[in-house]
Amino acid sequence: MFIDTHCHLNYPEFSDLDGVLQRAADHNVKGFVTINCRLDDIPAVQAIANHHPSIFASVGIHPNDVSNHLKELSFHDIASTLKKALNHPKVVGLGETGLDYYYENSTKDDQQKSFEMHIDLAVCHDLPVIIHTRSAQEDTLAILSNFPTVKGIFHCFSENKDFLKKVLDMGLYASFSGIVTFSKSADIQEAAIYCPMDRLLIETDSPYLTPAPYRGKKNEPAFVYHVAQKIAELKTMPLDEVGQHTTHNAQKIFNVSFF
Numbered sequence: 741m742f743i744d745t746h747c748h749l750n751y752p753e754f755s756d757l758d759g760v761l762q763r764a765a766d767h768n769v770k771g772f773v774t775i776n777c778r779l780d781d782i783p784a785v786q787a788i789a790n791h792h793p794s795i796f797a798s799v800g801i802h803p804n805d806v807s808n809h810l811k812e813l814s815f816h817d818i819a820s821t822l823k824k825a826l827n828h829p830k831v832v833g834l835g836e837t838g839l840d841y842y843y844e845n846s847t848k849d850d851q852q853k854s855f856e857m858h859i860d861l862a863v864c865h866d867l868p869v870i871i872h873t874r875s876a877q878e879d880t881l882a883i884l885s886n887f888p889t890v891k892g893i894f895h896c897f898s899e900n901k902d903f904l905k906k907v908l909d910m911g912l913y914a915s916f917s918g919i920v921t922f923s924k925s926a927d928i929q930e931a932a933i934y935c936p937m938d939r940l941l942i943e944t945d946s947p948y949l950t951p952a953p954y955r956g957k958k959n960e961p962a963f964v965y966h967v968a969q970k971i972a973e974l975k976t977m978p979l980d981e982v983g984q985h986t987t988h989n990a991q992k993i994f995n996v997s998f999f
């Protein structure tokens with residue numbers, strides 16, 4: 741059994757949600773965390789979580805969208821909206837948040853303040869933070885190191901083994917996506933081989949990042965099966981063992997039972 745710990749089920753690509761869930765079940769993918777990126781999508785994300793017992797949700801603002809939100813809202817407004825959203829029984833995490841210096845849609849300063857605010861809320865509510873990092877390794881780790889008790893997941897892990905060691909030292913998890921299946925991803929594959937099974941998660945980040953051999957097609961949660969297969973191949977481990985470990989880890993970090 742597999743859990744897709746990071747997908748965006750509120751996106752229009754997934755308007756046929758029952759079909760998406762059926763194809764996932766056909767691949768033994770039976771748990772989902774749908775990840776929120778914008779405050780005005782929170783009601784939609786919560787409604788999707790209500791739709792099915794195996795779907796849970798996070799709430800947060802993607803780093804690329806922070807400056808946009810701040811045109812009309814203060815950090816105080818944002819924090820109180822997020823806090824309210826955490827009362828929903830199926831909201832199990834904060835994010836996705838983090839730092840993305842590759843795109844310049846949000847200023848570094850806004851992204852850093854937003855990241856800190858999400859971590860603060862996560863620590864206060866004893867929830868994991870879902871971390872997006874791109875071209876911002878040092879600053880991401882520097883901010884996290886100010887919160888020694890933070891629980892969290894580096895989603896769509898795309899860094900190397902040295903970075904992974906630092907993530908593990910902080911007690912955090914690494915979630916591998918379809919990127920690990922690409923032939924150009926030698927560094928990420930090396931990190932996956934190194935990653936202990938009790939810190940490893942799998943995700944699709946669908947509708948983005950379709951794994952091999954389906955590149956070019958729309959990604960969906962069923963394809964987390966192929967991420968699991970790649971992890972099994974890299975670690976020379978039976979596929980169902982990968983399923984057992986990653987499912988156990990997902991239930992532990994999100995502190996819920998998906999089934």
Ligand SMILES: [Zn+2]
Pocket residue numbers: 836872895896
């Ligand atoms: Zn992301």
Ligand SMILES: [Zn+2]
Pocket residue numbers: 746748775836945
């Ligand atoms: Zn995402």
